[in-house]
Amino acid sequence: MKDTSPKDVVIEVRGLRNQFGSHVVHEDLDLDVYRGEIIGVVGGSGTGKSVLLRSIVGLQEPAAGSINVLGTDVLADVHAARETLDEKWGVMFQDGALFSSLTVRENVEVPMRSVPDLSPSIRRNLADLKISMVGLPYLAGDKYPSELSGGMRKRAGLARSLALDPEIVFLDEPTAGLDPVGAAAFDTLIKNLSRSMGLTVFLVTHDLDTLYAVCDRIAVLAERKVLVTGSLEDMLKADHPWTREYFHGPRARAAFEAPTQQGDAGGAT
Numbered sequence: 001m002k003d004t005s006p007k008d009v010v011i012e013v014r015g016l017r018n019q020f021g022s023h024v025v026h027e028d029l030d031l032d033v034y035r036g037e038i039i040g041v042v043g044g045s046g047t048g049k050s051v052l053l054r055s056i057v058g059l060q061e062p063a064a065g066s067i068n069v070l071g072t073d074v075l076a077d078v079h080a081a082r083e084t085l086d087e088k089w090g091v092m093f094q095d096g097a098l099f100s101s102l103t104v105r106e107n108v109e110v111p112m113r114s115v116p117d118l119s120p121s122i123r124r125n126l127a128d129l130k131i132s133m134v135g136l137p138y139l140a141g142d143k144y145p146s147e148l149s150g151g152m153r154k155r156a157g158l159a160r161s162l163a164l165d166p167e168i169v170f171l172d173e174p175t176a177g178l179d180p181v182g183a184a185a186f187d188t189l190i191k192n193l194s195r196s197m198g199l200t201v202f203l204v205t206h207d208l209d210t211l212y213a214v215c216d217r218i219a220v221l222a223e224r225k226v227l228v229t230g231s232l233e234d235m236l237k238a239d240h241p242w243t244r245e246y247f248h249g250p251r252a253r254a255a256f257e258a259p260t261q262q263g264d265a266g267g268a269t
């Protein structure tokens with residue numbers, strides 16, 4: 001039976017247009033993201049997945065359209081919106097984007113510095129909590145990013161994105177560059193965190209396994225807009241050529257046949 005209960009829209013994008021010179025990346029793009037869901041944004045290379053993410057978090061000024069996040073109009077005053085929303089969203093870019101001269105703990109503390117009245121010892125304890133939440137060993141807090149494996153750096157980046165207990169996290173290709181075991185463990189971690197914290201996750205990915213293992217809904221970017229959204233089953237029925245090729249190709253079949261409970265969220269890789 002279809003779920004007909006009203007859904008709480010936490011991100012609403014309408015009529016979005018992004019262009020660089022004469023190159024139009026998005027045209028009349030609409031998207032709704034619902035509270036608590038993990039939405040996977042997929043599409044061919046260069047279809048504008050990262051530009052969409054950057055637009056939503058106020059790092060890319062669109063040519064037209066509206067973006068509303070948790071009731072705040074992001075484009076009306078980007079600086080004011082980011083000030084309001086920086087505590088409510090966390091962003092993890094592809095390489096974790098950690099400061100190389102800071103330890104993992106100090107990196108996780110960076111967003112907390114904007115919170116008044118948070119003493120250094122509380123900040124430190126909170127950072128250690130986030131570090132353990134993402135499955136990193138306690139001692140990782142004292143290490144510098146260069147001393148960590150790729151998977152551990154991703155976890156550290158995730159810990160930093162969770163620093164302020166956000167309602168939404170944006171993850172840009174979180175499993176890119178990880179080996180299959182590490183990627184599966186990271187998928188499990190994302191799913192567990194989303195379910196236990198009620199987190200909404202906006203996830204840009206090329207990774208079919210991630211889509212199969214964790215996403216509640218998928219949005220396909222093609223032809224400059226979100227062409228189709230829906231469950232995996234909906235994707236398998238969609239008849240757009242790119243969607244058909246992507247979801248019915250040999251790699252998709254392999255991912256579909258794999259067990260969905262993969263990896264171990266506890267172990268850092």
Ligand SMILES: Nc1ncnc2c1ncn2[C@@H]1O[C@H](COP(=O)(O)OP(=O)(O)OP(=O)(O)O)[C@@H](O)[C@H]1O
Nearest residue numbers: 020023025043044045046047048049050051052206
């Ligand atoms: N700052 C910029 N200046 C000029 N063009 C840009 C800029 N940022 C993105 N683009 C262009 O916008 C298009 C979409 O880029 P984007 O990085 O969002 O694609 P993507 O779907 O995330 O691709 P991929 O899957 O390969 O990471 C590309 O053609 C890219 O070259």
